[in-house]
Amino acid sequence: MRRTLEDKIVDGVNYLLLAIIFIITFYPFYYLIVISFNDGLDASLGGIYFWPREFSLVNYTTLINDPKWINAFFVSVARTVIGTFIGVLFTCMVAYGLANKNLLFKKIYYPLFIIGMYVSGGLIPFYVVLRNLNLLNSFWVYVIPSMLNLFLLLIAISFFRELPSELEESARMDGANDLRIFYSIILPVSKPILATMSLFIGVGQWNSWLDSAYYVQSENLKTLTFRMIEVINASRVPTDLQGAAVEYATQASQATPFSLQITAMVISIVPIICVYPFLQKYFVKGATIGAVKG
Numbered sequence: 001m002r003r004t005l006e007d008k009i010v011d012g013v014n015y016l017l018l019a020i021i022f023i024i025t026f027y028p029f030y031y032l033i034v035i036s037f038n039d040g041l042d043a044s045l046g047g048i049y050f051w052p053r054e055f056s057l058v059n060y061t062t063l064i065n066d067p068k069w070i071n072a073f074f075v076s077v078a079r080t081v082i083g084t085f086i087g088v089l090f091t092c093m094v095a096y097g098l099a100n101k102n103l104l105f106k107k108i109y110y111p112l113f114i115i116g117m118y119v120s121g122g123l124i125p126f127y128v129v130l131r132n133l134n135l136l137n138s139f140w141v142y143v144i145p146s147m148l149n150l151f152l153l154l155i156a157i158s159f160f161r162e163l164p165s166e167l168e169e170s171a172r173m174d175g176a177n178d179l180r181i182f183y184s185i186i187l188p189v190s191k192p193i194l195a196t197m198s199l200f201i202g203v204g205q206w207n208s209w210l211d212s213a214y215y216v217q218s219e220n221l222k223t224l225t226f227r228m229i230e231v232i233n234a235s236r237v238p239t240d241l242q243g244a245a246v247e248y249a250t251q252a253s254q255a256t257p258f259s260l261q262i263t264a265m266v267i268s269i270v271p272i273i274c275v276y277p278f279l280q281k282y283f284v285k286g287a288t289i290g291a292v293k294g
Contacts, residue, residue: 029269036060036266040259059263062255068219069227073267076206076224079142083205088197090147092190095156096182117150123214130215141215142223146205152197159193160186203272228264231257 035043036059038052047053063069098109120126126145127136135141163186171181187194209225216222 032262032266032269035259036263038259040256043259044256058255059259060267062260063263063267068222069224071220072222072224072227075139075221077271079139079223080202080205083143083146084198084202086143086147087149087201087205088194091149091153091197091201092156092187092194093182094148095153096160096186098153099157099160113150113153117154127214136215137217137221139221142205142208142211145211146201149197149201152200156193156197159190163189199276202275206268206272224264224268228261228268231264232261 031049034048034050034052037055037057038048039054039056040059042048042054097103098106098113100106103109121129130136130141130145133144135144167185167189168181171185176184207225209223209229212221212223212226213229
């Protein structure tokens with residue numbers, strides 16, 4: 001089909017708008033990377049826009065050489081991997097059960113989950129529950145309370161309802177029980193919803209810091225995002241007070257609290273950016289099926 005002048009103009013305008021949107025959304029992150037690789041004292045003078053004026057790795061070496069940051073990184077990785085796996089598995093199991101048309105008292109369970117999604121008992125009752133379960137100041141306080149995601153539960157229920165019932169019927173004829181059907185038949189054909197749930201839960205686990213602040217006192221269990229918030233907040237206190245920002249700044253003369261904040265942000269963002277491309281094709285399909293056909 002021959003393209004007219006009007007088609008070329010429309011395409012040109014579309015490409016121009018897409019380029020502008022890309023620059024607006026990408027440049028802030030690119031700026032963070034530039035500042036993180038620039039000398040901290042030089043960056044405080046301003047005037048850096050497209051590339052480091054004085055290239056330096058001092059911001060990264062300052063954080064890497066701090067045992068607290070190394071430990072916080074491994075804690076964040078562990079809670080993200082374990083929390084995502086358990087959260088996806090448990091949420092899928094509950095969703096598969098609720099999607100079963102023959103489930104007893106089905107009309108009672110579903111409203112309870114809806115109420116639980118919108119109504120919370122509050123911070124203090126939740127703290128008391130965690131204390132009674134001996135989860136305070138424990139690594140499992142990051143994992144167990146987030147085993148069931150109610151929002152993703154509703155999406156997963158809609159997804160499982162759309163799966164052909166013949167899959168279960170044929171498996172039951174071969175003598176498979178419910179667990180066998182779930183692990184061998186349902187999960188292998190549920191990659192879109194599994195990827196969607198993994199991305200949501202994984203990002204939530206990686207970015208979470210409130211639980212580390214409220215429910216954990218041990219410095220060995222603090223997460224990476226909590227350390228980042230700690231540096232950001234410490235830079236706001238007066239210079240005559242002892243804080244993380246002053247401590248880091250004195251450890252490396254070329255690093256400043258601001259440059260360390262930026263570097264911490266880059267370190268916390270990069271892992272999510274690296275994982276997302278591998279899940280994108282499943283993420284879009286899974287979210288669409290669960291939302292449209294629910």
